Amino acid sequence: MNDQCRMDDQRTPAVRCDGVTVTLGRRRVLDGLTLRVRPGTVYALLGRNGAGKSTTFRVLLGLRRPDGGSVALFGEPWRSGALSRVGATLDGPALYDHLSAAENLRVHVRLTGTSRARVTEVLDLVGLPGTGRRRASRLSTGQRGRLTLGIALLTDPDVLLLDEPQNGLDPEGVVELRGLLRELTAAGRTVLLSSHQLGEVARTADDVGVLSGGRLVHEGPLAGLAPDGELERAYFALTGPRVPA
Incomplete structure (x- = not known):
C-alpha cells in the first residue's frame, strides 16, 4: 500500500493489525493485512464480498487465530481481557426469538455483569422505547438490527466493531444510526464498521480502508480517497x- 495512504496521527491506534495472514484451505483470505484505527473516529472497512472484512472482525474478536502477523487493542498485544x-x-x-427485547438484553446483562438499569437506557438509545416486552420474533428486520446494536452497546464499550449495521434499517433508522455513531465518537469512542452502502459511508466515516484480495489497498481519511x-x-x-458500463 502506498505510504501516502497512511494516516498522519501520532496517537496510539485503538485497533491495529500488522501483517495479519489467514488461510482457509488453499485460499489466503487475509494476505499481510496492516491497518490502523484512530481513536475517537468512525473507520469504514470497505470491500467486495469475500474481500476479508468479516474475517478481519473475527480475528479482532479472537474467533479466528491468524496464521501470521499480530493484533493490538488499545496499544497492547491482543488478549481476551481487552x-x-x-x-x-x-x-x-443473533437473538433469542422466544424472549422479549428486554429479556434478550438481560441475558447479556448477566453474562457481562452490567447493571439491569442499563437495559432501559439501551432500548431508548437504539430507538426501541416501548418494545421491551415484545418478543424478538415479532420485531421487524430493522428493529432486530437495532436490538443487536443495543446488545453491542450494553457495556458502554470503548470500541465498537459493527458488521453491516445499516442492514434492514429504514431511512429514518439509518439517519438515527449515523447520529448515534457521531455521538459515540464525540464522546471518545471508536467505531470500526464494514458496509456496502457507500453513500452512507460518505456521510458517516472519518477514515476508510479498502480491502481487495485480502490486502488493504487504501487507508486514510475519507477526504483523501474521494476529495x-x-x-x-x-x-x-x-x-x-x-x-455495466
Missing part, C-alpha cells in the same frame, strides 16, 4: 468495476 472494552455485531442478528465526494468512483477504481 474484549471487555469491545462491543460487536457480527453475521447479523470530489465521488466515493463510489474511487472505490471501483481501487477494486475494479464489476458493473
Whole structure:
C-alpha cells in the first residue's frame, strides 16, 4: 500500500493489525493485512464480498487465530481481557426469538455483569422505547438490527466493531444510526464498521480502508480517497468495476 495512504496521527491506534495472514484451505483470505484505527473516529472497512472484512472482525474478536502477523487493542498485544472494552455485531442478528427485547438484553446483562438499569437506557438509545416486552420474533428486520446494536452497546464499550449495521434499517433508522455513531465518537469512542452502502459511508466515516484480495489497498481519511465526494468512483477504481458500463 502506498505510504501516502497512511494516516498522519501520532496517537496510539485503538485497533491495529500488522501483517495479519489467514488461510482457509488453499485460499489466503487475509494476505499481510496492516491497518490502523484512530481513536475517537468512525473507520469504514470497505470491500467486495469475500474481500476479508468479516474475517478481519473475527480475528479482532479472537474467533479466528491468524496464521501470521499480530493484533493490538488499545496499544497492547491482543488478549481476551481487552474484549471487555469491545462491543460487536457480527453475521447479523443473533437473538433469542422466544424472549422479549428486554429479556434478550438481560441475558447479556448477566453474562457481562452490567447493571439491569442499563437495559432501559439501551432500548431508548437504539430507538426501541416501548418494545421491551415484545418478543424478538415479532420485531421487524430493522428493529432486530437495532436490538443487536443495543446488545453491542450494553457495556458502554470503548470500541465498537459493527458488521453491516445499516442492514434492514429504514431511512429514518439509518439517519438515527449515523447520529448515534457521531455521538459515540464525540464522546471518545471508536467505531470500526464494514458496509456496502457507500453513500452512507460518505456521510458517516472519518477514515476508510479498502480491502481487495485480502490486502488493504487504501487507508486514510475519507477526504483523501474521494476529495470530489465521488466515493463510489474511487472505490471501483481501487477494486475494479464489476458493473455495466
